[in-house]
Amino acid sequence: MKIFVARLPGTPVFDPAGDQIGRVRDVVVGLRIGRRPTVHGFVVEVQPRRRVFLPITRLVRIEAGSVVFTGRLNMRRFEQRATETLVIGEMLDLTVTVEGQPMTVYDVAMEEIKPSVWEITKVAVYKRRRRDPRIVAWQEVSGFDTLQKDQGAAGLIAAFESLRAADMASALHDLPSKRRLEIARALNDTRLADVLEELPPDDQIGILSILEPERAAVVLEEMGPDDAADLLHDLPDQQAAQLLALMEPEEAEPVRRLLTYPETSAGGVMTSEPVILPPTSTVAEALAHIRQQDLTPAVAAQVYVTRPPTETPTGTYLGVAHFQRLLREPPSTLLGGVLDPSIDPIKPEFTLREVTYYLANYNLVAAPVVDELGHLVGAVTVDDVLDHMLPEDWRERDDEDDD
Structure with a gap:
């Protein structure tokens, strides 16, 4: 049975008793020279937003809309090893070569070769905006081991499309900084605003700082005024003033009012747009x-x-x-x-x-x-x-x- 990995993010994970313990966020593989990658396991997010590792050897079955495991799970926070690669976070959107032609990866398939042994066997690629998709054997593809300056983001965004803003923020936070910024640039303004509201302040500032000022102002307009004010509080005064000036006056006005209150007062934390x-x-x-x-x-x-x-x-x-x-x-x-x-x-x-x-x-x-x-x-x-x-x-x- 082949499982296409880009369909797994957000899939509920159950123990044998039928109790849900978390959701799949990524698949961990080990790349091997000249051989197909082995699947080490899943990154599973359990409450409260802790990511843990579920070894593939503890997998019981994958069926429609669920992953079932043996019920034993180490709750230590997942830490990626230098020899490991995350399929969703790092392999999607890579530019690879198939039959001498550059192609973009939008999915990969994992397959159980023998009991408890899974490998990446197929790669789904396209040449131009998925107009000519192809599914090829892993051996036909080269380029997964190449460091790329601009990886793209369409495949990863598609994989995260169904996630709530808070879950996508959690997923972005755990990505390498370069990849996180690529995804942020590629998100539409409304989705990016929703995700920014759920990110830690350092991530918010990092993402807002790499956007063009005009786009950063539009994203702030899409945020709730209280969240926008909180973010502007954390920015240098000159940058905050510049962004406020670029916002539409009617959108900036409630934010300006909120900024006049102390940050830790009722006025500083309230929303100015209740019903x-x-x-x-x-x-x-x-x-x-x-x-x-x-x-x-x-x-x-x-x-x-x-x-x-x-x-x-x-x-x-x-x-x-x-x-x-x-x-x-x-x-x-x-x-x-x-x-x-x-x-x-x-x-x-x-x-x-x-x-x-x-x-x-x-x-x-x-x-x-x-x-x-x-x-x-x-x-x-x-x-x-x-x-x-x-x-x-x-x-x-x-x-x-x-x-």
């Missing part, structure tokens, strides 16, 4: 707004009701309508009649500690932020607070130290 409606809107309209796919669960948990205008800073803040209350009311009910009178808004100058106590005290996942004039300026969500209270390198840490 806001006037009191004359109906429950049906509110539910339609919180169904938007691009809203996080915390942002969609409640609707903020204000007098016009309903863009921050808004008219007079009136109150909040929780989505559970909205589900219980007739669709034609006006929002002005379903407000929660027990929730007092917080001030932009609240510290993160004060915000944390507030959310815990009222069992909330989000809270309105209102200025001294009574205008809604944003909302703080529990994920905003966690992002700023956890250590900067939390995305890279194990759930426990490796001893």
Whole structure:
């Protein structure tokens, strides 16, 4: 049975009892001169974002949409050896030679030669934008051992296409720096913005710095204003000012406002684009707004009701309508009649500690932020607070130290 590796990223990994323990992120092989590469195993991501090694000898079977292993797994973080190559991260998009012609790799096939012994047997290549794809034997291909200046990114992006932004960010973080930057350049602006929001600050800065300033500004526009402000906080002042100047004025304005608040205050961590409606809107309209796919669960948990205008800073803040209350009311009910009178808004100058106590005290996942004039300026969500209270390198840490 042949398994094409580019189809594996994101595939759930199960133990014999049927419990999912993680997802496949890559395949580890050993290149051999004059012989087909041997498959050493899989890189599997388990929670919380830890990548471990699953030896091929512990594989029970690969079937539609799943990988099953023996149930024994070493939880030590995966470290690639000098003699090992990652198929997804390093082999896809390479330019190789087939019958004297340059070709681009977009997939490879692994095959079980004998029990628990797998090798790379086939290579899928194309010459021009996959218009003339071919599948050839490994022996017909040369060039996998050549260091290339510009490897390309189309194949790897296709392999990661179905991953959530957070999972793709994790995958990018573990790639060599050169490869990570190639992928970032090739992603479209919206996808890159989503992935940047999930990356550690050092990766964010590295990627933004290699983009043309005009494109970097567009990517910042695609990010949430709070995430864009956080990233600009980490950049040198001159670079941040340049990017702000290149952004569209209406996109830059909420970011500029957020930058005026201390980074560790309610104003500094809030989103300036929660769901806001006037009191004359109906429950049906509110539910339609919180169904938007691009809203996080915390942002969609409640609707903020204000007098016009309903863009921050808004008219007079009136109150909040929780989505559970909205589900219980007739669709034609006006929002002005379903407000929660027990929730007092917080001030932009609240510290993160004060915000944390507030959310815990009222069992909330989000809270309105209102200025001294009574205008809604944003909302703080529990994920905003966690992002700023956890250590900067939390995305890279194990759930426990490796001893």
